[in-house]
Amino acid sequence: MARPSVQNKRSSQSLFTPIASKEADLKIVLLGESAVGKSSLVTRFASNAFDADKESTIGAAFIVKKYYVTDPETSEVKLINFQIWDTAGQERYQSLAPMYYRNASVAIIVFDLTDISSLKKAEFWIAELEAYNREEHKIQILLVGNKSDLSKNENDNQILETVERLEVPYFKTSAKEGTGVDELFKHIVDSIDESIFVKSRETLDLDQKSKKSSCC
Numbered sequence: 001m002a003r004p005s006v007q008n009k010r011s012s013q014s015l016f017t018p019i020a021s022k023e024a025d026l027k028i029v030l031l032g033e034s035a036v037g038k039s040s041l042v043t044r045f046a047s048n049a050f051d052a053d054k055e056s057t058i059g060a061a062f063i064v065k066k067y068y069v070t071d072p073e074t075s076e077v078k079l080i081n082f083q084i085w086d087t088a089g090q091e092r093y094q095s096l097a098p099m100y101y102r103n104a105s106v107a108i109i110v111f112d113l114t115d116i117s118s119l120k121k122a123e124f125w126i127a128e129l130e131a132y133n134r135e136e137h138k139i140q141i142l143l144v145g146n147k148s149d150l151s152k153n154e155n156d157n158q159i160l161e162t163v164e165r166l167e168v169p170y171f172k173t174s175a176k177e178g179t180g181v182d183e184l185f186k187h188i189v190d191s192i193d194e195s196i197f198v199k200s201r202e203t204l205d206l207d208q209k210s211k212k213s214s215c216c
Contacts (some may be wrong), residue, residue, distance in 0.1 A: 018068050020079035023200040024192065027083045029101040031125040032110035033118040034089030037146040040175035041110065042086050045185055050176050059093060060100055061086040069189060079200055080189065089121075101129065105196075106140045106188055113151035113172065119162060126166055140191060141168050144184060149174040 030038040039057050043049055046065045065082040085100045087093065101107055109125045111118040122143060129141050143166065145151075145159060151172075163170040169187065173180035 018070070018077045018079075020068060020077045020200045022076070022197040023079035023081060024196045024198065025081045025083055026106070026188070026192065026196070027085070027104045028106045028108060028188070029085045029087060029104045030108045030110060031087055031097060031101070031129075032089055033112070033115075033121040036089065036110045036112040036115070036118050037175045038089065038108075038110045039086050041108075041144070041146060041173060041181060042084055044175045044178055044181050046084070048178070050178075052176075056090070057086055057088045059088055059096065067185070067189065078197060080192070082185075097125075097128075098132070101132070101139065103137055104139050106142065108142050108144055108184070109168075110144045110146050113145040113147050113155065113159070116155045116158060119145075119155075119159065123162065123166065126168060140188075142184070142187070143168045143170045145170070145172045146175055148172045148179055149177050 030042065032038055034056055039054055039061065040050060042061075042063055043051060043054070046063050063082075063084045063086065065084060067080040067082055069078045069080060070076070071078075085104070087097055087100050107125070107129050109122045109129075111122040126141055126143065129139055133139055133141075143163060171180055171184045171187070173184060175181065
C-alpha cells in the first residue's frame with residue numbers, strides 16, 4: 001500500500017490551501033538540555049527559518065503548525081494540526097515538564113551532537129517518559145541529535161551504543177541547515193493512527209452550507 005505524500009504547508013501556503021476531508025490534532029512535546037536547539041528545530045519545521053540569536057525558552061512555548069497529507073491512491077487530503085510544546089531546558093523548569101508531556105502523542109528528545117553530556121540528559125527524559133508510559137498514556141518517544149552541521153563525528157560510537165541500548169528511533173538533524181528535519185516529522189506523520197482523524201471543520205462547514213442552500 002502506497003504511503004501518503006506530504007504537502008508541507010510552508011512551501012505551498014502562498015499558492016493555495018487544500019481543502020481537507022479529515023483532520024487530526026497531534027500534541028508534540030520537545031524535551032532536552034538547554035541550548036541543544038529545540039526551539040530552532042521547531043522554527044525550522046514551522047517557518048523554514050533559522051535565527052542564530054534565538055534566546056533560550058522560558059517555561060515553554062506553544063506553536064501550531066498545519067500540515068497537509070495527500071493519499072496518492074485516492075487523492076484524499078488530510079490535515080494534521082501539530083500542537084507543539086517547546087519546553088525550557090533549564091534545571092529549574094524540570095518539574096513543570098509533566099504538565100506539558102501529559103496526553104502528548106509524541107515526545108521529541110533533543111541533544112547536542114557536539115556536547116555528549118547533553119545525551120545524558122536525553123537519557124533521563126527517555127527514562128521518565130518510559131515510566132510515564134507504563135502508568136498512563138502511551139507516548140511515542142523519538143531521540144534527535146541536533147547540530148549535525150557542527151559535529152565532527154567524534155562521539156558517533158558512544159551515541160550509537162546509547163541508541164541501541166535505549167531502543168528508540170534516532171534522527172540526526174541540523175536546525176541551521178534544515179538537514180533531517182523534514183524526515184523527522186515525516187516519520188511522525190507516517191506513524192499516525194488513522195483512528196485519530198475526524199471529519200474536518202472545512203468539510204463540516206461545506207456540508208452546513210449545502211444543507212442551507214437545499215432548504216431554500
